[in-house]
Amino acid sequence: MSESHNNYVEGEWKESESGEVFDVHNPATGETVAQFPRSTANDAHEAVEAAASAQAAWANTPGPTRGAVLRATAKRMDDRKAELTQTLVREEGKTRTEAAAEVQRAIDIFYYYAERAMDYDGTRTLSSTADRNLYTIREPIGVAGLIVPWNYPIAIPSWKSAPALATGNTVVLKPAMEAPTTFATVIDCFDEAASEIGVPDGVLNFVVGSGEDVGSAIIGHEAVDAVSFTGSRSVGEMVYEQATDDHKRAQTEMGSKNPTVVTPSADLESAVDIVGGGAFGVTGQACTATERVIVHDSMHDEFVDELINYAENLVIGSGLDDPDMGPHVSQDELESTLDYVDVGTNEDATLVYGGNRLTDGEYDAGHFVEPTIFTDVESDMRIMQEEVFGPFVGIMSYSDFDEAIELANDVAFGLSAGIVTNDHTKANRFIRDADYGIVKVNEKTTGLELHVPFGGMKASSSETYREQGEAGMDYFTIIKTVYENY
The missing domain is CATH 3.40.309.10 (Aldehyde Dehydrogenase; Chain A, domain 2)
Known part of the structure; x- marks a missing residue:
């Protein structure tokens, strides 16, 4: 049995302007497990504009409140853990044990950044001059465009979106077309939490489509301030070039051997x-x-x-x-x-x-x-x-x-x-x-802890910023230095 899904833009589930859909298949059986809109560049632009409109209000939302939204999202994910595991297995093909571990990791990521949202800030430094306070403030960079792969369809979008949201950024996320259903369920959990706590419409947006149509439109939109990509080396290099040509902050994690x-x-x-x-x-x-x-x-x-x-x-x-x-x-x-x-x-x-x-x-x-x-x-x-x-x-x-x-x-x-x-x-x-x-x-090369930095060297990465842990929050913020003479 398959279910039909839509994009999530400005706090609502919306069809694509194209009217076209595509099927997601179980790689073990070939059966259709879900149907999603084949979105256009205009759909992506609408999502970016919604994120841009919500950004100031979300940035001014106190960190503990942002954390409460992430915590409530994590709780709903935890309540739906069996469903998320089943969905991940059916659309991506992982074994049930592997899928359950990935789902738990995503839940833990949201809980982790829920707590970090309450205490992540700048630093106070002693001034060389009397009667002066000298300190830094970390402020959100703005609108984050996130492009994620199919192989970890809940963990990777979680470790990108949760720190972005925790630090006051708004998000437009494009999942891979091979496996979008699992994170669509996370979006549903976020929607319920946002409705309960009160979140500006447009804080988190989800648009499904091809990299050529949706991904490029997100990266190229003038309102997007930061781009985070995980995927192949060939695509990652194009993403990095497009983003940096527009003077956006860019982070790419690519392949390896x-x-x-x-x-x-x-x-x-x-x-x-x-x-x-x-x-x-x-x-x-x-x-x-x-x-x-x-x-x-x-x-x-x-x-x-x-x-x-x-x-x-x-x-x-x-x-x-x-x-x-x-x-x-x-x-x-x-x-x-x-x-x-x-x-x-x-x-x-x-x-x-x-x-x-x-x-x-x-x-x-x-x-x-x-x-x-x-x-x-x-x-x-x-x-x-x-x-x-x-x-x-x-x-x-x-x-x-x-x-x-x-x-x-x-x-x-x-x-x-x-x-x-x-x-x-x-x-x-x-x-x-x-x-x-x-x-x-004395450990296998796979498997990661969520609270320490993750990223590669050489052709595996843009070598700009790391993901996960506090490093993941650093990427989505910019430092303001304050001199207060009293």
Whole structure:
């Protein structure tokens, strides 16, 4: 059964001026689960203008009141947690366990920023002159345009919108067309909270459509002051260029090709679990997923055998059945992964496991693929340089730790890197020398804490501002310095 949804603009659910709609499908079964408007640039402009009209009133709303709205939204999300989990599974394909964890994360994000809205401000500094107060105030930057991906359809829009709202900005958010339903439910929770507490119409707006029509219109509107984007490198670079050409504040988090180094001191079983979870969890559809595995010569062959065994034992199926791994989100994403299997074979890498589409029985109508493991790979191969965004790893070996660090850094990207080791010296050398925004020791490259900064280096990020925690609030504010001579 599918439901029809609309845009949310100026405190109301509204149809698109186009009158056109599109279907959202369950990637495991092909069934239609929701219908949304195919919005236009004019729809986006209407949302931006509503946000601009509401901005001053929202900025002047006391921080504790803004926090109360976020808290009431979080409470409603918590009450509807089972529904949100089911929706996320049906439209994105995550397993039920993965979806439930993401939903809980989004709830926690709203609760976190609800509390931070009460105490986030500037700092007081001692003046060099007597009879003077010297302090800073953090003020909202204005209207925030948020463009989010499909792979974390509730967590990422939450960690962008909640800090923006907490700091007094108004928001126009464009979800990905593959998975807009989950956050539409969050918008409904916000609408109920806003009606209860009293919020200016237009504080939070939600417009569904293509990046070409809706995304570009949001970025290009003169009333938008800041743009935050998460998605592919190619699109992110265009977003950053468009936003900065108009002198807007811009923040982009893009793809990566994340390594995990395994040292001789590592426990083999733990290393396999860490790499397998980082590579094949959420079907590899995470910008922090492990794709480059760098294993010491002395344990390379045994590690490969054990990772193959790990992959063989994964249960693949519909997320509603809560298997170990669900489907790709779409046919296009599935075909992209299969194309990279062909690329690896043509590059003379050795396909030691997987790489096939699953089509029989329960898999017939879905976008299922086996986890894929390549060996005999070189660092400069395309499959080791380009983000695959599927359950796909290449395994390299090394003999010297300097070589391992060099291989880990030998990519254009720099989001998340891991090392599995019981050698304290090697762990700390890796922390120091890895060119990545996130470095993990004895943990998988995926998975994040919500109260610490998140972001990449090199081609993974604009390297302007970080997301999450207090850093997420810093992005949406500007500092005013006050000299008060009394």
